[in-house]
Amino acid sequence: MPVILIIEDDRDLREMLRSALLRKDYTVLEADNGKEALINFKPGVTDLVVTDLLMPEEDGLKVIMQMREMKPEIKVIAISGGGKAGPGSYLRMAKALGADSVFPKPFSVNDLVTRIDDLLHIEQ
Amino acid sequence: MNSRNQAEIRVAGIAHDLNNVLTVISGYAEMLREDLSDNQPLRESSEKILSAVLRARSLTEKLLVSGGGGTDEKTIVNLNDIVAETLAFFRPSLSPEINIVSSFHPLAIRVNADPSELLRVFMNITGNAVRAMVNRGGTLTVKTFLEETCEDADHAGRNRERAAVVSISDTGCGMDQLTLQRIFEPWFSSRPEGSGKGLGLYISGEIINALGGTINASSIEGKGSVFTVSLPLSDTD
Numbered sequence: 001m002p003v004i005l006i007i008e009d010d011r012d013l014r015e016m017l018r019s020a021l022l023r024k025d026y027t028v029l030e031a032d033n034g035k036e037a038l039i040n041f042k043p044g045v046t047d048l049v050v051t052d053l054l055m056p057e058e059d060g061l062k063v064i065m066q067m068r069e070m071k072p073e074i075k076v077i078a079i080s081g082g083g084k085a086g087p088g089s090y091l092r093m094a095k096a097l098g099a100d101s102v103f104p105k106p107f108s109v110n111d112l113v114t115r116i117d118d119l120l121h122i123e124q
Numbered sequence: 125m126n127s128r129n130q131a132e133i134r135v136a137g138i139a140h141d142l143n144n145v146l147t148v149i150s151g152y153a154e155m156l157r158e159d160l161s162d163n164q165p166l167r168e169s170s171e172k173i174l175s176a177v178l179r180a181r182s183l184t185e186k187l188l189v190s191g192g193g194g195t196d197e198k199t200i201v202n203l204n205d206i207v208a209e210t211l212a213f214f215r216p217s218l219s220p221e222i223n224i225v226s227s228f229h230p231l232a233i234r235v236n237a238d239p240s241e242l243l244r245v246f247m248n249i250t251g252n253a254v255r256a257m258v259n260r261g262g263t264l265t266v267k268t269f270l271e272e273t274c275e276d277a278d279h280a281g282r283n284r285e286r287a288a289v290v291s292i293s294d295t296g297c298g299m300d301q302l303t304l305q306r307i308f309e310p311w312f313s314s315r316p317e318g319s320g321k322g323l324g325l326y327i328s329g330e331i332i333n334a335l336g337g338t339i340n341a342s343s344i345e346g347k348g349s350v351f352t353v354s355l356p357l358s359d360t361d
Contacts, residue, residue, distance in 0.1 A: 010144040016151040081143030096330055106146035106181055110154050
């Protein structure tokens with residue numbers, strides 16, 4: 001099954017996403033911030049990245065740009081709970097930087113998994 | 125940073141954390157619902173958790189609105205007010221060597237925008253202008269005015285279109301032409317390593333472009349820079 005990297009600094013949220021993806025038999029890798037994700041990123045292994053945008057160390061916008069440079073075909077989904085101007089402006093930036101999909105928190109995990117299936121052409 | 129700004133950041137931080145918690149709750153509730161058949165009583169309980177999450181989500185949105193943090197909704201904004209708020213933010217912290225000269229269009233300039241996003245744009249540009257004059261002093265000149273934009277307008281003014289314009293200029297250190305060409309690129313910063321992320325002008329450009337406007341810069345090294353933001357007037361004007 002494809003490999004999905006979750007980058008999220010909220011541990012509870014990261015664990016929830018891992019549970020939902022493991023139920024669909026995806027292989028899941030995790031990082032709790034952008035810097036750790038970039039250091040450990042393996043372009044040959046990872047098929048799709050789900051990344052938070054506002055994180056300590058490197059934020060999600062930089063992660064998207066750098067991962068796209070290392071692996072242009074990688075699929076990226078950005079998730080955000082917002083900042084001073086609400087989640088919309090950050091998610092718009094993520095979209096402008098090449099994220100395939102964006103999800104403002106709180107989102108339906110079923111919708112997220114369905115989108116991951118679509119991006120990876122997985123039959124439900 | 126003024127107290128209103130601090131309050132906005134605190135509220136946005138709480139809303140951000142609440143949205144994370146709500147995503148966790150709704151995610152597990154969805155998995156629970158999936159595992160339960162239609163006739164099991166706990167399935168109805170999982171449905172109730174999900175509807176409560178929806179209600180809580182609308183509360184975090186209200187929290188952002190009441191805290192001034194804004195949502196994605198546009199509204200009619202008087203550009204003069206946003207620019208005045210920007211200057212009011214910087215004025216108390218400016219050194220005596222930096223003068224502010226401002227001139228505002230005498231009437232309200234109405235544009236359709238998210239006020240918090242516009243504030244962010246002018247804070248970015250003004251912050252850069254102030255930094256360019258640190259240790260050397262100078263003048264920050266801020267103007268709001270209307271400008272004809274339609275080249276096809278005839279002498280009687282038919283087909284005439286006007287744009288709202290904000291011009292922010294400084295007499296600071298200026299930029300060389302190579303720097304000027306790259307200032308709207310993401311992650312580009314002319315500031316020392318670690319003191320700026322290089323996203324401010326990029327995000328400002330994206331915000332203004334999304335509103336159907338333009339943002340332009342000119343600069344002479346050693347003399348200063350001029351940033352001009354042009355926005356379509358709202359239909360009510």
